[in-house]
Amino acid sequence: MVNETQHTCSASSSSKSDGGSSSGSESSKDSSRCSTPVLDAERHERLREKMRRRQDSGDRWFSLEFFPPRTANAAVNLISRFDRMGAGGPLFIDVTWHPAGDPGSDKETSSMIIANTAVNYCGLETILHMTCCNQTKDDITGHLQKAKRLGLKNIMALRGDPAGEEWEEEVHGFNYAVDLVKHIRNEFDDYFDICVAGYPKGHPEAESYEADLKHLKEKVLAGADFIITQLFFRSETFLKFMKDCQAIGITCPIIPGIFPIQGYHSLRQLVKLSKLEVPQEIKDVIEPIKDNDAAIRNYGVELAVSMCRELLDSGMVHGLHFYTLNREVATTEVLKRLGIWKEDPRRPLPWAVSAHPKRRVEDVRPIFWASRPKSYIYRTQEWDDFPNGRWGNSSSPAFGELKDYYLFYLKSKSPREELLKMWGEELTGEESVFEVFTCYITGEPNKNGHRVTCMPWNDDPLATETNLLKEQLEKVNRRGILTINSQPNINGKPSTDPIVGWGPSGGYVFQKAYLEFFTSSEIVTALLKVLKKYELRVNYHIVNVKGQNITNAPDLQPNAVTWGIFPGREIIQPTVVDPVSFLSWKDEAFALWIEQWAKLYEEESPSRMIIQYIHDNYYLVNLVDNDFPLENCLWQVVDDTFELLN
């Protein structure tokens, strides 16, 4: 009989389990497996394994290269771009390294910190470039140690440009990329996946094309896992290079570097830097339209699409690496036309997962941070145990301090003037705050004609799922139930459902209805009376800024509010309402009133005092309807409350 096991599970160790194979009972008993449910096998894999898996399955993929931004504002924009381009499903991104720009520092614009943000907060598999020439061994080791500490797992090992005009070899120094590869393997064993650069036309400084191929082979023999090539203009250039590599025994993956031409000047600059020659047939097209950016970009997209098609059709290429120049449009367009941009790829879990290796077993989070996943990741970054290092476990470290809110990647994307237009130049009372919440829900312009597209608790417009509740949300916000988080109940929808689905195919997802809001103490008093009628069915937590806390949660247990049942797997319950962490969230949620809203206004101004009043006197309430198969009763709870008040 044949072994029909179709999957293997590579856990953190590099050895593969073979538990499903036809084997005697003795050896079978020894087989081990991942200790946590595996929804997304790739999440547990190293980059080189992911590449191999894609190659084996024939799935085509892409990756994206970015350079570090110059200013903090540009960094905020770049991170939004990571989120948007991450939605297309790149296998990885990489961040370049420029020795002159202090790339290993803690500055919010450094290569190191940008790569850290991509991995930890945007959940992207990331390669950090690193150059070695003109640097001491200690500096390089320091950079690598820091990268490892931050959860970076992949390094692109490069020589870098010489300091002066002339190239001088340093004895015992780092003269070539191969020295850096060897150093990484010596000092960090197999921890990092290492990428090196390949030159389809040969490195401009190499003695010959053949000599350069030999250097490349040395880099691979020294421990590189795969190769990304310099850009090129004709598919034949790459395919010949690839065959030549194979001929001398280079067997690791070689990924073509694709440069969609986006403008006349950027092309000229890149060509100058890379010492490449632009083929005459391309020059012939570009020169006449050099002042028409749109025309050049259209041509660039056409050119890239047809070259990529040739590469993919050759059967030798599975992945394409894009030099984005930090721009979105051209690359996205090429990817979409090639059909390898996977918009809305299957979400492995209903929240954005972090790509930090420590967090790969994380499969549950409190619902409170649903709209602030980066804040949650930041505040739990010191935890070293997921998911067992849970929020209420006294042995696990507390949530990170609140003072670090204003890390640039938690900043609002909107400037002060825009926020004032949305949230009101001048507030006249609590009702004008109700109005802001209501406009955010409805999407209608406020009385000054501006749409409210974000709130202190939500940096983005209403989620598609929340839209299902729009009508009821509008009604209650108008009356002072200021909602910041909610989800409808779901009684077993397919895991492939475009709105509420997540996890692998063939499963079913469930939710308990959830509603979280700020409201006045008057409403809370009535609400508590109403809730007595809903004991058992509705769990609640009600807390004010001073920490006065009213709850009916049994035994301080978390309440699972999102879960999924999948073929051949244990139950996954990725979202819970957790009574203990709610008190940490409460601090954050109340602080946002002041930090993001009140501080838009002058001290002592009436507007500021209104927000301060709400902050000081309102309660933060969350409600769960446990009876998920029935119609959501939370709206009835709110209606009953208002009725009682009248």
Added chain:
Amino acid sequence: MVNETQHTCSASSSSKSDGGSSSGSESSKDSSRCSTPVLDAERHERLREKMRRRQDSGDRWFSLEFFPPRTANAAVNLISRFDRMGAGGPLFIDVTWHPAGDPGSDKETSSMIIANTAVNYCGLETILHMTCCNQTKDDITGHLQKAKRLGLKNIMALRGDPAGEEWEEEVHGFNYAVDLVKHIRNEFDDYFDICVAGYPKGHPEAESYEADLKHLKEKVLAGADFIITQLFFRSETFLKFMKDCQAIGITCPIIPGIFPIQGYHSLRQLVKLSKLEVPQEIKDVIEPIKDNDAAIRNYGVELAVSMCRELLDSGMVHGLHFYTLNREVATTEVLKRLGIWKEDPRRPLPWAVSAHPKRRVEDVRPIFWASRPKSYIYRTQEWDDFPNGRWGNSSSPAFGELKDYYLFYLKSKSPREELLKMWGEELTGEESVFEVFTCYITGEPNKNGHRVTCMPWNDDPLATETNLLKEQLEKVNRRGILTINSQPNINGKPSTDPIVGWGPSGGYVFQKAYLEFFTSSEIVTALLKVLKKYELRVNYHIVNVKGQNITNAPDLQPNAVTWGIFPGREIIQPTVVDPVSFLSWKDEAFALWIEQWAKLYEEESPSRMIIQYIHDNYYLVNLVDNDFPLENCLWQVVDDTFELLN
């Protein structure tokens, strides 16, 4: 505002969490809670806490006293009695200690081993009696250490009877129960809950009733947690005693010992031993009917019921302790008439939980042992981590050895002759085996007129839940799909459902359809072809006695097949199909063919060779239909298989 938290959670530490109380945010963040889902708060509590909880809630309860049996057969019967009487919901049972009977030994009839079985295999909270007079400190410490090692948590500390006729005090020895109480607290701190005896009429050897009360107070001051009294014949006797105790400051629970008169001789013997006097009004009734056992028992039940009613009505008594004399009928009758026998109490989980303190966090088991829970507990007794020490975790100890099958508590309750009548004096071929399986399913008599009430894999008749599948099971067993384990799919029934419900009220329970059977390799070959059509929907494991193993389980992950969603709690998934532990179960399941069935017949006999052939050549198959909201497709899979064969 009032603190509305309604439950607290006492974890393994003795301190209580107060996380739900109205408190500032700082202290609230420090609150901790049980690290695992709490379905049944009592499961995490010590006996004294359970008693307090019942007292606070006004729930009435009972407990049952047994003595160790003389023979191994009697032990098997006693354990069945534990299971049956355990179904009525005693708060605890206790096992007496007779120094002459080697009570601390490893014999299957010793007090120690009987108590161990009650805790670990029957899941009963258990008190082990222990006497101290005429024993060395080392012996006593040894017994206590052993009790602790076995998971016993409660000791009834007694003096015991003197060795000779005359009582002699030993200097530095154990002369009174209070010495034993002190010793336990000195050597084991707060580990054990300690019970002591109270004498409503005063101890027969005490100088006076008042002096005896003082001795009792000394025992409580030395660390006893509660008191069980000697039997008495009038409720006034107990109520006076209780008031007298309270008057001198004894505040711990005092539980009246109830002795339902069951026969003339047992009454006389007990009275002689306890040096009590039977009241004249009782003698007057009994003497004339002393040869009519039934009449005496009926009278005894009447008497006990009316005395218990008086005790409960007094408002001073919440629990009743029954001296059962290892008999079932009278005590059960009294309890039923009092309305405190809680037949079919809510199952906290869909399988019988063990009361061992190590296992109180156990909330998941492989489905394979569903009909052999004692075997599962035995085979995992060395594990010290539930549920994290899972079956596939290479760091957890393997399943216990198979050779220990024949521990007396895993024995079949039926003798060989009875098994032969059920399973066939003489088998004529595989079809006669099919016939046995079919008769077990249908409940119809076999061709010799005997009903098949047990099978090697099932010691009891078909479970109520399995009855739902009876018709289909009959059909497939007739054709050689020899089923040993199955469950229907359930798509969200209330947790209070009388057949499939479990866990607290207000929840919903779910199941995936499961079918496990032995079958021939011919059928397996066809089945595998059919299963290709059901990929993703149906997970399967197919293994033979040599361990050849065919499965489509992804990543060797367990597949949750029973789960429950409850108000305010995390998801519980108590039953899984686990690919790794299946290989341990396989060894046990195949061995049962030989050990329990083949060995009924002479070596070399045709009947024995038929069973041996099945053992050597059949496959053990399990199937899970992952699509629990749809109609169970496993019957279709089997039908398709037979169709393919024809």
